[in-house]
Amino acid sequence: LAKTTQPISMDSYEGQEVNITCSHNNIATNDYITWYQQFPSQGPRFIIQGYKTKVTNEVASLFIPADRKSSTLSLPRVSLSDTAVYYCLVGPAEYGNKLVFGAGTILRVKS
Amino acid sequence: KAGVTQTPRYLIKTRGQQVTLSCSPISGHRSVSWYQQTPGQGLQFLFEYFSETQRNKGNFPGRFSGRQFSNSRSEMNVSTLELGDSALYLCASSGWTGESIKAKNIQYFGAGTRLSVL
Numbered sequence: 001l002a003k004t005t006q007p008i009s010m011d012s013y014e015g016q017e018v019n020i021t022c023s024h025n026n027i028a029t030n031d032y033i034t035w036y037q038q039f040p041s042q043g044p045r046f047i048i049q050g051y052k053t054k055v056t057n058e059v060a061s062l063f064i065p066a067d068r069k070s071s072t073l074s075l076p077r078v079s080l081s082d083t084a085v086y087y088c089l090v091g092p093a094e095y096g097n098k099l100v101f102g103a104g105t106i107l108r109v110k111s
Numbered sequence: 112k113a114g115v116t117q118t119p120r121y122l123i124k125t126r127g128q129q130v131t132l133s134c135s136p137i138s139g140h141r142s143v144s145w146y147q148q149t150p151g152q153g154l155q156f157l158f159e160y161f162s163e164t165q166r167n168k169g170n171f172p173g174r175f176s177g178r179q180f181s182n183s184r185s186e187m188n189v190s191t192l193e194l195g196d197s198a199l200y201l202c203a204s205s206g207w208t209g210e211s212i213k214a215k216n217i218q219y220f221g222a223g224t225r226l227s228v229l
Contacts, residue, residue, distance in 0.1 A: 032215060043115070043201045043220025044154070087154075093215030096142030096205055098167050101154035 004088045009106040018075045020105050022088030025069050032093040033064060033071045038085045038104070047086075048073070075107075083109045113138065115221035117202050123227045129190040132224045136183050136204030143185040144218060145177060148199040157200075160185055192228045199223045 005023040012018045024033070032051055036044035048055055050062040050071070061074040075082060085104040091097060116135040124130050136143050144167075145157040156169040160179035177187040183204075189196055203218035 034217070041199065041223070041225070043203070043223050045220065046217050049215070049217065091216075096144065096159050096161050096166065097216050098144065098156040098159060098169065099146075099154075099203075099216075099218060100156070101146075103153060 004090055004102050006086075006088050006102065006105045008103065009108065011108045011110065012078055013110050014079055015077050018078050018082075018107060018109075020073045020075075020086055020088075020107070021070060022073070022090075023070045024088070024090045027068050027090050028092075030092050031090050033062065033068075034089045034091075034099075035060070035062065035073045036087045036089065036101075038087065044087060044101075078107075078109045080109050080111060083107060115202055115204050115219050117200075117221035117224050119224060120222065121225045121227075123229060124192050125229050126192055126194060128192050129188060130192060130226060131186055131188045132200055132202075132226075134185045134187075134202030134204075134221060136185070136202075137206075137219055140204035140206035140219075141183050142205045143179055143183060144203045144205075145185070145187050146201040146203065146220075147171075148201060148223070149197075154201070157187065189226075194228050197226060197228045199225050 034049040035047040037047050038044040048060045048062045052064050055062045063072040087101050087104040118133045142161045144159040146154050148154045158177050159167040163179045174190045179185045201220050201223045203220045205218045
Protein backbone atom coordinates (compact mmCIF):
# COMPACT_ATOMS: atom_id res chain seq x y z
CA LEU A 1 0.00 0.00 0.00
CA ALA A 2 1.26 3.46 -0.87
CA LYS A 3 2.62 5.48 2.03
CA THR A 4 1.20 8.96 2.47
CA THR A 5 2.78 12.08 3.90
CA GLN A 6 0.80 15.10 5.00
CA PRO A 7 1.49 18.05 7.31
CA ILE A 8 1.06 17.32 10.99
CA SER A 9 -0.98 20.45 11.61
CA MET A 10 -2.31 23.59 9.97
CA ASP A 11 -3.91 26.74 11.30
CA SER A 12 -6.44 28.89 9.48
CA TYR A 13 -9.05 31.55 10.10
CA GLU A 14 -12.75 31.45 9.49
CA GLY A 15 -13.72 32.30 5.93
CA GLN A 16 -10.39 31.33 4.42
CA GLU A 17 -9.76 28.59 1.89
CA VAL A 18 -7.63 25.76 3.25
CA ASN A 19 -5.51 23.48 1.10
CA ILE A 20 -4.04 20.32 2.60
CA THR A 21 -1.53 18.51 0.43
CA CYS A 22 -0.79 14.82 0.64
CA SER A 23 2.23 13.16 -0.91
CA HIS A 24 1.97 9.58 -2.16
CA ASN A 25 4.94 8.87 -4.41
CA ASN A 26 4.37 5.12 -4.62
CA ILE A 27 0.74 5.21 -5.66
CA ALA A 28 -0.28 2.20 -7.73
CA THR A 29 -2.28 2.25 -10.93
CA ASN A 30 -5.41 0.88 -9.31
CA ASP A 31 -5.22 3.08 -6.19
CA TYR A 32 -7.80 5.73 -5.41
CA ILE A 33 -7.22 8.76 -3.19
CA THR A 34 -9.74 9.27 -0.41
CA TRP A 35 -10.01 11.87 2.31
CA TYR A 36 -11.73 11.44 5.66
CA GLN A 37 -12.46 13.93 8.43
CA GLN A 38 -12.55 13.04 12.10
CA PHE A 39 -13.80 14.99 15.10
CA PRO A 40 -12.74 14.01 18.63
CA SER A 41 -14.39 10.85 19.94
CA GLN A 42 -16.19 10.21 16.66
CA GLY A 43 -15.56 7.91 13.74
CA PRO A 44 -13.98 9.25 10.54
CA ARG A 45 -16.35 10.70 7.99
CA PHE A 46 -15.86 10.38 4.23
CA ILE A 47 -15.22 13.72 2.51
CA ILE A 48 -14.18 13.06 -1.06
CA GLN A 49 -12.55 10.52 -3.35
CA GLY A 50 -10.79 10.76 -6.67
CA TYR A 51 -8.57 8.99 -9.15
CA LYS A 52 -7.22 11.79 -11.33
CA THR A 53 -7.75 15.45 -12.26
CA LYS A 54 -10.29 17.32 -10.16
CA VAL A 55 -13.27 16.19 -8.16
CA THR A 56 -15.70 18.53 -6.44
CA ASN A 57 -18.62 17.92 -4.15
CA GLU A 58 -20.70 20.05 -1.83
CA VAL A 59 -18.03 20.24 0.88
CA ALA A 60 -14.63 20.06 -0.80
CA SER A 61 -12.54 19.80 -3.92
CA LEU A 62 -9.77 17.32 -4.62
CA PHE A 63 -6.99 18.18 -7.03
CA ILE A 64 -4.84 15.37 -8.41
CA PRO A 65 -2.00 16.13 -10.87
CA ALA A 66 -1.33 13.95 -13.87
CA ASP A 67 1.45 11.97 -12.19
CA ARG A 68 -0.84 11.28 -9.18
CA LYS A 69 2.10 11.44 -6.79
CA SER A 70 0.31 14.02 -4.66
CA SER A 71 -3.17 15.37 -4.06
CA THR A 72 -4.62 18.49 -2.50
CA LEU A 73 -7.81 18.69 -0.49
CA SER A 74 -9.35 22.15 -0.74
CA LEU A 75 -11.88 23.34 1.82
CA PRO A 76 -13.56 26.59 0.77
CA ARG A 77 -14.40 29.21 3.39
CA VAL A 78 -13.74 27.17 6.50
CA SER A 79 -15.63 27.70 9.73
CA LEU A 80 -14.84 26.83 13.34
CA SER A 81 -16.71 23.56 12.90
CA ASP A 82 -14.14 22.42 10.33
CA THR A 83 -11.58 22.05 13.11
CA ALA A 84 -10.77 18.35 12.89
CA VAL A 85 -8.19 15.79 11.80
CA TYR A 86 -8.04 15.17 8.06
CA TYR A 87 -6.72 11.89 6.72
CA CYS A 88 -5.45 11.19 3.22
CA LEU A 89 -5.74 7.52 2.24
CA VAL A 90 -4.44 5.77 -0.83
CA GLY A 91 -5.41 2.26 -1.76
CA PRO A 92 -7.35 -0.10 -4.01
CA ALA A 93 -11.02 0.61 -4.34
CA GLU A 94 -12.41 -2.90 -3.88
CA TYR A 95 -15.19 -2.51 -1.42
CA GLY A 96 -14.44 -3.71 2.06
CA ASN A 97 -10.73 -3.40 1.50
CA LYS A 98 -8.91 -2.28 4.64
CA LEU A 99 -8.24 1.41 5.05
CA VAL A 100 -4.73 2.40 6.08
CA PHE A 101 -4.72 5.62 8.06
CA GLY A 102 -1.65 7.75 8.62
CA ALA A 103 -1.28 10.35 11.35
CA GLY A 104 -3.48 12.85 9.53
CA THR A 105 -3.42 16.64 9.57
CA ILE A 106 -4.84 18.52 12.53
CA LEU A 107 -6.63 21.57 11.16
CA ARG A 108 -7.37 24.34 13.65
CA VAL A 109 -9.72 27.06 12.50
CA LYS A 110 -9.64 30.26 14.54
CA SER A 111 -12.09 33.13 14.72
CA LYS B 112 -31.09 6.23 6.23
CA ALA B 113 -29.77 5.15 9.61
CA GLY B 114 -26.01 5.17 10.05
CA VAL B 115 -23.70 2.64 11.63
CA THR B 116 -24.70 1.93 15.22
CA GLN B 117 -22.23 0.76 17.81
CA THR B 118 -23.09 -0.39 21.30
CA PRO B 119 -22.25 0.27 23.99
CA ARG B 120 -20.70 3.72 23.65
CA TYR B 121 -18.59 3.36 26.77
CA LEU B 122 -17.23 0.39 28.67
CA ILE B 123 -15.03 0.01 31.72
CA LYS B 124 -13.42 -3.35 32.34
CA THR B 125 -10.58 -4.70 34.42
CA ARG B 126 -7.52 -6.59 33.28
CA GLY B 127 -8.17 -10.21 32.51
CA GLN B 128 -11.84 -9.78 31.71
CA GLN B 129 -13.32 -10.17 28.25
CA VAL B 130 -15.55 -7.81 26.34
CA THR B 131 -17.95 -7.98 23.39
CA LEU B 132 -18.72 -4.98 21.23
CA SER B 133 -21.60 -4.79 18.79
CA CYS B 134 -22.01 -3.10 15.42
CA SER B 135 -25.09 -2.72 13.24
CA PRO B 136 -24.14 -1.64 9.72
CA ILE B 137 -26.07 0.59 7.37
CA SER B 138 -29.01 -1.32 5.96
CA GLY B 139 -27.94 -3.21 2.86
CA HIS B 140 -24.23 -3.05 3.60
CA ARG B 141 -22.63 -6.46 3.75
CA SER B 142 -19.04 -5.55 4.59
CA VAL B 143 -18.16 -4.66 8.16
CA SER B 144 -14.70 -3.63 9.28
CA TRP B 145 -13.31 -2.99 12.74
CA TYR B 146 -10.58 -0.53 13.68
CA GLN B 147 -8.80 0.35 16.89
CA GLN B 148 -7.78 3.93 17.60
CA THR B 149 -5.27 4.89 20.27
CA PRO B 150 -3.30 8.10 20.78
CA GLY B 151 -0.03 6.25 20.27
CA GLN B 152 -0.81 3.99 17.31
CA GLY B 153 -3.56 5.93 15.58
CA LEU B 154 -6.22 4.12 13.59
CA GLN B 155 -5.39 0.49 12.95
CA PHE B 156 -7.32 -2.12 11.01
CA LEU B 157 -8.46 -5.16 13.00
CA PHE B 158 -10.50 -7.26 10.58
CA GLU B 159 -13.20 -7.20 7.93
CA TYR B 160 -16.20 -9.47 7.47
CA PHE B 161 -18.31 -10.05 4.43
CA SER B 162 -21.21 -12.49 4.27
CA GLU B 163 -20.27 -13.96 7.66
CA THR B 164 -16.69 -14.67 6.55
CA GLN B 165 -13.54 -12.94 7.69
CA ARG B 166 -11.84 -11.74 4.53
CA ASN B 167 -9.08 -9.60 5.95
CA LYS B 168 -7.22 -9.49 9.22
CA GLY B 169 -4.85 -6.93 10.67
CA ASN B 170 -1.82 -7.50 12.82
CA PHE B 171 -3.45 -8.07 16.18
CA PRO B 172 -3.10 -10.99 18.62
CA GLY B 173 -5.59 -13.83 18.67
CA ARG B 174 -7.27 -12.30 21.74
CA PHE B 175 -9.08 -10.10 19.24
CA SER B 176 -11.78 -11.92 17.35
CA GLY B 177 -14.98 -11.15 15.58
CA ARG B 178 -17.94 -12.57 13.80
CA GLN B 179 -20.70 -11.51 11.50
CA PHE B 180 -24.27 -12.69 11.50
CA SER B 181 -26.56 -13.40 8.58
CA ASN B 182 -28.16 -9.95 8.94
CA SER B 183 -24.66 -8.39 8.58
CA ARG B 184 -24.53 -7.27 12.18
CA SER B 185 -21.11 -7.86 13.67
CA GLU B 186 -19.53 -8.36 17.03
CA MET B 187 -15.95 -8.20 18.12
CA ASN B 188 -14.58 -9.84 21.22
CA VAL B 189 -11.44 -9.15 23.17
CA SER B 190 -10.43 -11.78 25.71
CA THR B 191 -8.01 -11.48 28.60
CA LEU B 192 -8.01 -7.71 28.49
CA GLU B 193 -4.77 -5.80 28.94
CA LEU B 194 -4.25 -2.18 29.91
CA GLY B 195 -3.04 -1.49 26.38
CA ASP B 196 -6.40 -2.51 24.95
CA SER B 197 -7.88 0.76 26.17
CA ALA B 198 -8.95 2.47 22.96
CA LEU B 199 -11.75 3.71 20.79
CA TYR B 200 -13.06 0.78 18.76
CA LEU B 201 -14.65 1.77 15.51
CA CYS B 202 -16.85 -0.19 13.19
CA ALA B 203 -17.31 0.73 9.55
CA SER B 204 -19.63 -0.63 6.91
CA SER B 205 -19.55 -0.44 3.16
CA GLY B 206 -21.46 -1.83 0.25
CA TRP B 207 -23.40 -1.16 -2.87
CA THR B 208 -26.72 0.39 -2.01
CA GLY B 209 -27.46 2.23 -5.19
CA GLU B 210 -24.86 4.90 -4.58
CA SER B 211 -22.70 6.12 -7.38
CA ILE B 212 -20.43 3.38 -8.68
CA LYS B 213 -17.77 6.02 -9.11
CA ALA B 214 -17.36 6.12 -5.34
CA LYS B 215 -15.58 2.97 -4.34
CA ASN B 216 -14.78 1.44 -0.99
CA ILE B 217 -16.29 4.27 0.95
CA GLN B 218 -16.56 3.13 4.52
CA TYR B 219 -19.08 4.65 6.89
CA PHE B 220 -18.01 4.70 10.49
CA GLY B 221 -19.97 4.49 13.68
CA ALA B 222 -19.30 6.73 16.67
CA GLY B 223 -17.26 3.99 18.30
CA THR B 224 -17.08 2.24 21.64
CA ARG B 225 -14.69 3.76 24.16
CA LEU B 226 -13.15 0.90 26.13
CA SER B 227 -11.21 1.63 29.30
CA VAL B 228 -9.28 -1.21 30.91
CA LEU B 229 -8.35 -0.66 34.54
